[in-house]
Amino acid sequence: MLVNATRGFLWSDMETRALLNIWGEHDVQTALDGNFRNSHVYRDVANRLCELGFDRTPDQCRIRVKSLKRQYFQAKEGSRKNGQYHKMCKFYDEMERILSNRSLLERQDIDSVAVGGDETMDEDAESTELLQEAHMDGSGECSFMEHPVKTEYPSCPIPVTVGGMSSFPTKQSSLTKTNPPAATSSRPRRSKKRFANMSLEKLMEKFLEQSMEAEDNFYRLEEQRLQAEDKRREEEHSRELQMLQMLGQIFTGISTPSPAPQATPQPSCIPQTNPTVPLTRPPCGNRNHPPALTEFASHSQPAGPVIERSFSLGTTAMDSVIPLVRKTIPPLTSKKHKGQDGRIGIIGGCQEYTGAPFFAAISALKVGADLSHVFCTKDAAPVIKSYSPELIVHPVLDGPNAVEEIEKWLPRLHSLVVGPGLGREEMLLKNAKEIIERSKLRGIPIIIDADGLWLVAKEPSVIQGYQRGILTPNFMEFTRLYEAMHHEPLDSTDHKRSAQQLSIAMGHLTLVLKGEEDIITDGKNMLTCNQEGSGRRCGGQGDLLSGSLGVFAHWAFSSPPDAAKGMNPSLVAAFGATSLTRQCNRQAFHKHSRSTTTSDMIQEISSAFKKLFES
Numbered sequence: 001m002l003v004n005a006t007r008g009f010l011w012s013d014m015e016t017r018a019l020l021n022i023w024g025e026h027d028v029q030t031a032l033d034g035n036f037r038n039s040h041v042y043r044d045v046a047n048r049l050c051e052l053g054f055d056r057t058p059d060q061c062r063i064r065v066k067s068l069k070r071q072y073f074q075a076k077e078g079s080r081k082n083g084q085y086h087k088m089c090k091f092y093d094e095m096e097r098i099l100s101n102r103s104l105l106e107r108q109d110i111d112s113v114a115v116g117g118d119e120t121m122d123e124d125a126e127s128t129e130l131l132q133e134a135h136m137d138g139s140g141e142c143s144f145m146e147h148p149v150k151t152e153y154p155s156c157p158i159p160v161t162v163g164g165m166s167s168f169p170t171k172q173s174s175l176t177k178t179n180p181p182a183a184t185s186s187r188p189r190r191s192k193k194r195f196a197n198m199s200l201e202k203l204m205e206k207f208l209e210q211s212m213e214a215e216d217n218f219y220r221l222e223e224q225r226l227q228a229e230d231k232r233r234e235e236e237h238s239r240e241l242q243m244l245q246m247l248g249q250i251f252t253g254i255s256t257p258s259p260a261p262q263a264t265p266q267p268s269c270i271p272q273t274n275p276t277v278p279l280t281r282p283p284c285g286n287r288n289h290p291p292a293l294t295e296f297a298s299h300s301q302p303a304g305p306v307i308e309r310s311f312s313l314g315t316t317a318m319d320s321v322i323p324l325v326r327k328t329i330p331p332l333t334s335k336k337h338k339g340q341d342g343r344i345g346i347i348g349g350c351q352e353y354t355g356a357p358f359f360a361a362i363s364a365l366k367v368g369a370d371l372s373h374v375f376c377t378k379d380a381a382p383v384i385k386s387y388s389p390e391l392i393v394h395p396v397l398d399g400p401n402a403v404e405e406i407e408k409w410l411p412r413l414h415s416l417v418v419g420p421g422l423g424r425e426e427m428l429l430k431n432a433k434e435i436i437e438r439s440k441l442r443g444i445p446i447i448i449d450a451d452g453l454w455l456v457a458k459e460p461s462v463i464q465g466y467q468r469g470i471l472t473p474n475f476m477e478f479t480r481l482y483e484a485m486h487h488e489p490l491d492s493t494d495h496k497r498s499a500q501q502l503s504i505a506m507g508h509l510t511l512v513l514k515g516e517e518d519i520i521t522d523g524k525n526m527l528t529c530n531q532e533g534s535g536r537r538c539g540g541q542g543d544l545l546s547g548s549l550g551v552f553a554h555w556a557f558s559s560p561p562d563a564a565k566g567m568n569p570s571l572v573a574a575f576g577a578t579s580l581t582r583q584c585n586r587q588a589f590h591k592h593s594r595s596t597t598t599s600d601m602i603q604e605i606s607s608a609f610k611k612l613f614e615s
């Protein structure tokens with residue numbers, strides 16, 4: 001028998017009355033009286049109930065009748081003693097009307113059942129049993145021990161239907177039918193005793209408990225299954241990744257036949273312009289150090305050779321870093337709440353420059369941050385707000401308590417972009433400096449761009465050595481920084497070498513030197529991103545990059561350490577952001593050509609993101 005989960009276990013009064021009306025009919029009673037087996041009678045009863053709109057199985061009807069009979073007989077017995085007991089049986093009067101003509105017969109039937117002891121759930125045997133139960137004393141002992149006892153529960157365990165799947169309550173044994181052979185009928189029957197004192201309601205309660213337990217088990221197992229599935233997929237993914245890396249390694253090996261660092265012809269995609277910064281071919285991966293790890297391994301000598309890879313779309317080398325970026329991107333799931341994928345702060349926006357902080361903040365949102373805060377001057381705020389209702393704009397940057405006001409938000413921020421549209425007013429730079437200092441104490445990734453770099457050029461110590469700092473200079477800003485650090489003119493013939501030197505001088509800070517090709521270095525490793533970008537150099541493209549980088553940096557630093565396979569998270573984030581920016585610029589440029597604006601580029605973020613990281 002399968003209990004349909006849509007049918008309630010409990011019977012309403014209306015249902016019970018309908019059942020009693022049918023069951024009490026003369027024809028039904030006669031059919032039950034005259035038949036040893038009664039399943040067909042209850043089938044008819046159930047069908048007729050169904051016609052009245054009550055969906056019950058024959059077994060449910062039979063069990064309900066039994067329960068009513070038990071209550072009736074108990075009440076009747078009790079009633080003999082105190083005259084009030086019958087109040088415990090809600091349907092006493094109906095039962096009385098139906099059974100009064102049968103009670104004598106049932107008492108007679110006790111004897112016949114004692115002899116017959118058939119295993120079927122016949123009506124008369126049930127009556128016997130019910131009468132026995134009614135005669136049990138408080139200790140649970142039955143005064144009719146000479147009669148065989150049958151439990152009233154179905155002979156098979158009742159499966160529970162959970163979410164379309166059937167499972168069984170864990171403690172089935174207590175619900176199975178006990179049919180002791182006639183020869184042992186005089187022995188005390190333990191299982192009977194165990195249930196004898198329990199009302200049907202109690203047993204149903206117990207059964208419901210077990211059903212819920214079964215349901216819990218089902219969900220627990222389902223969760224385990226899903227977790228195992230996730231793990232399997234992840235393993236498969238990293239296997240594929242490793243294969244790709246090995247392939248990349250093989251291709252690199254083919255295009256650079258000699259591993260010697262000096263005087264060897266370099267592959268065209270890895271231009272070497274300065275012999276003092278030789279290119280080192282990464283050793284082949286082994287079991288302990290897969291290719292990706294050795295490729296990005298650190299060098300202890302600060303001015304030593306950088307490990308360089310040049311990437312452009314379509315090459316296997318590109319394919320080996322983009323998967324690392326992907327690994328840091330949090331999955332989209334309904335399990336998270338607002339803000340968990342990124343709360344980014346932009347420090348910038350003054351009277352002259354309202355576009356830059358807007359570009360950075362909106363790019364952060366489009367890349368995948370949940371919340372974007374702009375901390376700007378009082379007069380810039382209404383303008384920035386009017387661009388987009390999606391940004392949270394704080395007009396505090398030029399206020400008397402700017403630092404304290406902004407510091408209040410720092411515990412909520414995952415990364416900070418300092419500089420877009422900041423301007424160079426002394427007071428604003430001072431506030432920005434203090435915010436950087438306080439953010440460092442909290443370990444917040446800090447991206448410094450535009451006028452923020454002006455500040456760094458004046459006071460390098462503000463960010464020097466902070467491993468979660470990333471500088472994103474254009475060439476002009478880079479020159480300024482370089483000269484401030486080295487006190488000598490920049491040798492503009494070798495951008496990579498200069499970038500490496502500046503990074504080292506800044507305490508191995510990650511540097512993104514933007515240009516025709518973007519150079520990314522932490523002084524030990526170097527990535528170049530030279531995929532096709534835009535032919536347009538409209539203002540604001542750098543803001544798009546810094547806003548995006550704010551998000552990628554948060555994701556990279558909050559990923560498990562193995563996500564980036566040992567690579568500096570800043571490099572992974574910077575590569576992700578520059579690739580995305582160039583892809584956006586390119587897509588927009590292909591659509592709008594000479595009239596391309598930064599807003600057009602920002603419009604391309606979602607499709608570029610999909611293409612690069614979700615395809």
Ligand SMILES: NC(=O)C1=CN([C@@H]2O[C@H](COP(=O)(O)OP(=O)(O)OC[C@H]3O[C@@H](n4cnc5c(N)ncnc54)[C@H](OP(=O)(O)O)[C@@H]3O)[C@@H](O)[C@H]2O)[C@@H](O)CC1
Pocket residue numbers: 352353354355356357419420421422423450451474475476477539540542543
């Ligand atoms: N809509 C807005 O609100 C926008 C606001 N913005 C905000 O403006 C603020 C100031 O930023 P900025 O970039 O104008 O100042 P800075 O870096 O001193 O450059 C000054 C001069 O340097 C040169 N130069 C620049 N790049 C070069 C290169 N690659 N290679 C060679 N030279 C290069 C070039 O000199 P030129 O060629 O004109 O002589 C340029 O004029 C800052 O807060 C920023 O966020 C912008 O984001 C744009 C959108």
Ligand SMILES: Nc1ncnc2c1ncn2[C@@H]1O[C@H](COP(=O)(O)OP(=O)(O)OP(=O)(O)O)[C@@H](O)[C@H]1O
Pocket residue numbers: 450473474475514515516517518532533534537538539540541542543544545578581582585
């Ligand atoms: N010559 C170029 N060819 C292709 N892409 C470029 C070129 N120069 C810069 N870019 C790209 O444009 C983006 C912004 O770089 P850009 O040098 O314009 O920054 P910026 O001057 O700081 O911008 P902003 O106008 O926001 O201050 C970078 O991601 C870079 O990859």
